Amino acid sequence: MEVYADSAATTPVKPEVITKMMDIYETHYGNPSSIHSIGRDARKYLDESRRTVAKFFGVKPSEIIFTSGATESNNTAIKGIAYQQAHKGKHLITSKIEHHSVLHVFEQLEREGFEVTYLDVDTEGIVNLQQLREALREDTVLVSIMFVNNEIGTVQPMYDIDAIVAESNALLHVDAVQAVGHLPIDIQDFNIAALSITAHKFGGPKGAGVLYVKADTPVTYWQLGGEQETKRRAGTENVPQIVGLTEALTLANANLDDNNVHLMNLKNLFIVTLQERSVPFEINGSMTDSTGHIVNLYFPFIDVETMLTLLDLSGIYVSSGSACTAGSTTPSHVLAAMYENDDRAKHSVRFSFNELSTEQEIKYITMEIHKIYHKFKEEV
Template sequence: MDKLIYLDNAATTRTAPEVVEAMLPYFTENYGNPSSVYGFAAANKDVITRQREIIGDAIGAKGNEIYFTAGGSESDNWALKATAEACESKGKHIITTKIEHHAILHTCEYLEKRGYEVTYLDVDENGIVKLDELKKAIRPDTILISVMYANNEIGSIQPIREIGEIAHEHGILFHTDAVQAFCQIPIDVNACHIDMLSASGHKLNGPKGIGFLYIRTGVKIRSFVHGGAQERKRRAGTENVPGIVGLGKAVERAVSSLEERTGKERELRDYLIRRIENEIPYCRLNGDREKRLPNNVNFSFQFVEGESLLIMLDMKGICASSGSACTSGSLDPSHVLLAIGLPHEIAHGSLRMTLGEETTKEDLDYVVDSLKGIVENLRGMSPLYEDFIKKQNN
């Protein structure tokens, strides 16, 4: 393939060369187990501590509040399951939303089968939680509120500070899945009263297979993996030192470039949105226009089937998606798009494009020019579109 334009950075990102470079010595030279007592291996404990501090600084947390995991899904599972177990004597009610990542939704289903009650909040047409509905959902036995910081499909950013204040006022633990938001928008766990936060390395030009769960000091949740004393006895298993170093380097790199990088992404994002809205009829921007991740563009194209759209874009060297990579094998329309009120037939025609630091304006011009032709061709094969045009002309 001569051309490759990668617009699926919400699924994963290219690991930055300096991240790979930072990791390599911990595969081949500094390979000791940090739990060993001799100096060669024990030195890696100090390395891990330093990465905790780098990551903690990025969200206003202390280094000892950062617990390393295998990624966002594990962190989400840990936050929900361990909180449910630890707080069972207080209550068995959890509040979340209908647009969460499946790492949250499927964990909630797991807990429901074990006697817990879950309230799934509706969102408005832009995918934003209604704070009044959240307040109404709180009960005396509510033990946890879990609301994602920003949606992975439509990019809408939630009123996290307000949600945290509501949880704090009621003495309820507050967890947020920040996998898409971390290092894309500023986060302060103290200002937002966040008790637990999940994040993953491969969304910010770091390696796959590494993430973390922030757990505020004083939050009493159970250990997630039992065995050794790693992660202060809360998550057993030999530490993934190369991955941890790579995550730390990726965070350091992302924080230092945050303002400039996201400013560029916003400019390109808005340019892409304008061109599509001005040049392709019968399309809908999904998600909030203002409270939106800097790199997220999500459209639904009426009278177009999303899978065909993706295949034809791929033939032109354009990588995009119709939603979360974790549900790409499903034939069902996105649960997020249904939750914001789209009918099935329009939700099926969705396209998510997520920009990265290497995306250029020229790339986006090529994408829009290609997209215009593809949508026109697909609509030309649609009996529904033909009927629609006939009615419009009558």
């Protein structure tokens, strides 16, 4: 049996999405910037996609920028706001458990003369709100906090974060990559200046993303060339993938409640079945303030490299954390920020599911983990 349990890294492209994309590739292939009829035909699909995405988030179509994915969106928002607002101040705030497409940008900005405060988190991965309040200053121009953590699934108290930042002069950027398809997001409920998503986390194609930028938000856009995306992102739009992103977003929103119930049931089944098999483990993060699709577990009896190898040999495909750090021997910065035990990250595995995951697959995973535990228990 083969089980794909690495959906936080990427999800399979949904058949409906592929069908929509193939139609664009085969029939509506024009450049949306061309003024002839074939170009106008492609422009129609681009404009429809922009309106649909904007409606999903409760914003204006003009506030939607199509990008190549979350890394580009995060880079554009963070650097763009920081550079544009540098005359007002050079103090920035983020958390210690952000994705590297956020953290590495802040580290670069520090090298360029900005000052960055990295907020602590508790053992469930929740940002320290009091520290956020105390960190905000007159010269703070940007706060960037992810909605749902990609390694442990923790949901940040975004309403509280938004309210705290709103009392300051700072702008708020949100990495919502792991939230789409799991949480309803109406940007009108917040005072968010910029928000990033990517299609391949919710059944869409890789290489397609969205950056929402609130109207009148001061951003420096550095990708030059043509006048696409109303002069904010030069380069011919990838209409087939944008249409695929839009279809995936529509499907994720339509089945949000049912998918959430299914995933939470799978998550509970996973935990309970491991307990019934007397496998020693601890949950990294929270069972309550988290989404259903990510479960990060600490197994004290085995190192993560060995566990991943043995699970792979059993046809179970998981990871130790962010796919963007694949091949790195550095322990998870997320778990390092959460726990004083530096060794914990070396024994922790992330399991992440999607709406196609089944109870049979969960039981197979727990059975194989049980076998691995008894093998190592006997060797000890």
